[in-house]
Structure formats: structure tokens, C-alpha cells
Amino acid sequence: MPMSETLSPELQSWVGRTRVVEEDVGLAAVRRIAGMLDLDPAGFRNGDPLPPHWFTLFFADSARQSDIGPDGHPKPAVFLPPIPLPRRMGAGRRVTIHDVLRIGDVASKTAEVAAILPKQARTGFITVLTMRHTIRRNGAVIAVDEFDAIYREAVKPGEKSGTGAPVPAPADAAWTVEKHLSSPLVFRYSAITWNAHRIHYDADYARQEEGYPATVQNGGLTMQLLLDAAVANTPGTLRGFTARLTRPIYVGDTITLAGHAPKDGKVNAWVQDKNGNLCAQLDCEFS
Incomplete structure (x- = not known):
């Protein structure tokens, strides 16, 4: 239909x-x-x-x-x-x-x-x-x-998910933090948040039913790690944020959490994958 x-x-x-x-x-x-x-x-x-x-x-x-x-x-x-x-x-x-x-x-x-x-x-x-x-x-x-x-x-037969044209991450970070997205980490986050979406732990399902090359990182965990890093590297109290996920990340990858120096209480942060592609963006406000 x-x-x-x-x-x-x-x-x-x-x-x-x-x-x-x-x-x-x-x-x-x-x-x-x-x-x-x-x-x-x-x-x-x-x-x-x-x-x-x-x-x-x-x-x-x-x-x-x-x-x-x-x-x-x-x-x-x-x-x-x-x-x-x-x-x-x-x-x-x-x-x-x-x-x-x-x-x-x-x-x-x-x-x-x-x-x-x-x-x-x-x-x-x-x-x-x-x-x-x-x-x-x-x-x-x-x-x-x-x-x-x-x-x-x-997903149509033969179609792949998450393969759109990549966008390079910014190259002028004031701070960076590397984080390995191990299977136990993703499992524990999904357990804490009661998230049973199979793309995060069932590789056969992720490949065959949704067209991904591997199990997919939980986007909530991506935002949690980026927010933790932004708060740790910014003075003041977090008052709000806008977040956007732009490209899939896969379980087992090592990502880089990065951000600019604060300006007038505002901070821009992002996640880049192992190839330097932009995967998530975060705009925070602090007081």
C-alpha cells in the first residue's frame, strides 16, 4: 500500500x-x-x-x-x-x-x-x-x-543501512576523549535503560533484517558519553542541550568525543568514528 x-x-x-x-x-x-x-x-x-x-x-x-x-x-x-x-x-x-x-x-x-x-x-x-x-x-x-x-x-533485498555520504568531523577540538564501545558496555547500558532493540546485540538480525554491517551502538549511550565528557570539560552547570545523531556507530568501535572551548556559556561537542566521520552533534548551555 x-x-x-x-x-x-x-x-x-x-x-x-x-x-x-x-x-x-x-x-x-x-x-x-x-x-x-x-x-x-x-x-x-x-x-x-x-x-x-x-x-x-x-x-x-x-x-x-x-x-x-x-x-x-x-x-x-x-x-x-x-x-x-x-x-x-x-x-x-x-x-x-x-x-x-x-x-x-x-x-x-x-x-x-x-x-x-x-x-x-x-x-x-x-x-x-x-x-x-x-x-x-x-x-x-x-x-x-x-x-x-x-x-x-x-530494508529491501540487498539494501544496506547507514551507508550515506560521510561528513568529516571538525578538526579544531579544544579537548578529546577516546572511548571503546565494548559489547559489555553496550549491554550494561541497554540493561539499565531497559532497551531490548535487537540491533544492539543480535548481529544476525542487524545484518539480515535491518541491513547494518554489524551490531549498532545504542544512540542513547552515545549521547550519555558525549554529555559526560562535555560536562567534565566545561565549567558551570548544564542547563540544556540539543543533540542530533547523524551516522551509525558499531559495537566494538573506538570513538572520539570532542568539543570546542566554551563561549558565552555555550559549548559545541561531537562524536567522530574511527575514520574521522561526524556521527553525532551536541550543543550545550551552561550557567
């Missing part, structure tokens, strides 16, 4: 829908996160403030096993709109941070379907889903996170 750039009534009915996910920001979970990020787990205690961007590591959707689809994501209409395209990947986000979570907090995420945009792109028909996540503690807003996911058509 030909795809249309007009939103169907069924999908239109999803725009504006909300649901709430509650979370205990427990010490045990924080210590597991710290260990995954190569920090000392014993250095975290109840009541401690978390880094501003760590709210993204909580509030996972807990689908029943019977609601998991063949790609490892929850089936359409369980949590997200039933967009009739089989491949889903994170693309970017826009975040405003008002406060931080503390260990021991009871907090909530209100997930709202902000927009659904079907359109014809250079690579085929796609639909862009924008979710707005509002994090609250005792009614006060901690952060607002708008997240874009791109849904794509199935």
Missing part, C-alpha cells in the same frame, strides 16, 4: 495523548549506573544530587514480555503510536533542565505524543515521531525532554 504524507485519523488521535511513568531514584540503580560509566559506585549516597543529564537513565517503560515485538521494541500501540513502518531509530532531542534529581527521590515522567510527521525523504518514506517527556518531583518540573524517533520502511 502506498504511503501518504497525510496523517491517518488513527494516528492523529494519538497526538496529545499522555501517560505517566513513576520512578524511585534508588541508590542501587544509581550505583549500577556509576559502575557502567566507570565511576566508583561507593562514591554515591542517599540524598546526593545526580548530574543534571542523568534523568535520561530513569523512567523506562516496562512492557510485558508478551508485548515485545520481533525487533525487541514494545509492539505498536503498547506505549507508542502504531506507525506502520517497521524500523525505528532515535534521531535527536531538545532538553531544558531546571533542577536535578537526588538519590532517594520519588519522581515521575509524563510522556506526551507531541507530533507525528509522515514525509517522503531522500532515503525513502519516513515518519518522525516527537515525544515530549516532562520530569517532575513533588509537582515541580525537573526537566523537559523532546525526543525525535524516525520510523523507516523495511
Whole structure:
């Protein structure tokens, strides 16, 4: 059936829908996160403030096993709109941070379907889903996170994913950090964030069903590592960021996290792959 750039009534009915996910920001979970990020787990205690961007590591959707689809994501209409395209990947986000979570907090995420945009792109028909996540503690807003996911058509026989023309990364970094994306690291991040997307751990599925040459790095982990590096190399407090993923990275690769020196509280950072290609961009604001 030909795809249309007009939103169907069924999908239109999803725009504006909300649901709430509650979370205990427990010490045990924080210590597991710290260990995954190569920090000392014993250095975290109840009541401690978390880094501003760590709210993204909580509030996972807990689908029943019977609601998991063949790609490892929850089936359409369980949590997200039933967009009739089989491949889903994170693309970017826009975040405003008002406060931080503390260990021991009871907090909530209100997930709202902000927009659904079907359109014809250079690579085929796609639909862009924008979710707005509002994090609250005792009614006060901690952060607002708008997240874009791109849904794509199935891979055609012989087609390869992630092979678009590369763009060179900037060559004038003020700081760089190398990071090896080992299988255990990607597994632990996916476990912490309750992400069972098979492209991150099932090489046969990634190659045969989605056209990638190998298992694909988790984009959330890419952003987490880049944000951690930007915060570590910038004075002040992170107040917001805009992120965009531009090129796939593969499990087992070594990437370079890099950034410019801050200017007027703003920092541009990026990820480059082993060939020097630009894979992700990040614009941060600090105060």
C-alpha cells in the first residue's frame, strides 16, 4: 500500500495523548549506573544530587514480555503510536533542565505524543515521531525532554543501512576523549535503560533484517558519553542541550568525543568514528 504524507485519523488521535511513568531514584540503580560509566559506585549516597543529564537513565517503560515485538521494541500501540513502518531509530532531542534529581527521590515522567510527521525523504518514506517527556518531583518540573524517533520502511533485498555520504568531523577540538564501545558496555547500558532493540546485540538480525554491517551502538549511550565528557570539560552547570545523531556507530568501535572551548556559556561537542566521520552533534548551555 502506498504511503501518504497525510496523517491517518488513527494516528492523529494519538497526538496529545499522555501517560505517566513513576520512578524511585534508588541508590542501587544509581550505583549500577556509576559502575557502567566507570565511576566508583561507593562514591554515591542517599540524598546526593545526580548530574543534571542523568534523568535520561530513569523512567523506562516496562512492557510485558508478551508485548515485545520481533525487533525487541514494545509492539505498536503498547506505549507508542502504531506507525506502520517497521524500523525505528532515535534521531535527536531538545532538553531544558531546571533542577536535578537526588538519590532517594520519588519522581515521575509524563510522556506526551507531541507530533507525528509522515514525509517522503531522500532515503525513502519516513515518519518522525516527537515525544515530549516532562520530569517532575513533588509537582515541580525537573526537566523537559523532546525526543525525535524516525520510523523507516523495511530494508529491501540487498539494501544496506547507514551507508550515506560521510561528513568529516571538525578538526579544531579544544579537548578529546577516546572511548571503546565494548559489547559489555553496550549491554550494561541497554540493561539499565531497559532497551531490548535487537540491533544492539543480535548481529544476525542487524545484518539480515535491518541491513547494518554489524551490531549498532545504542544512540542513547552515545549521547550519555558525549554529555559526560562535555560536562567534565566545561565549567558551570548544564542547563540544556540539543543533540542530533547523524551516522551509525558499531559495537566494538573506538570513538572520539570532542568539543570546542566554551563561549558565552555555550559549548559545541561531537562524536567522530574511527575514520574521522561526524556521527553525532551536541550543543550545550551552561550557567
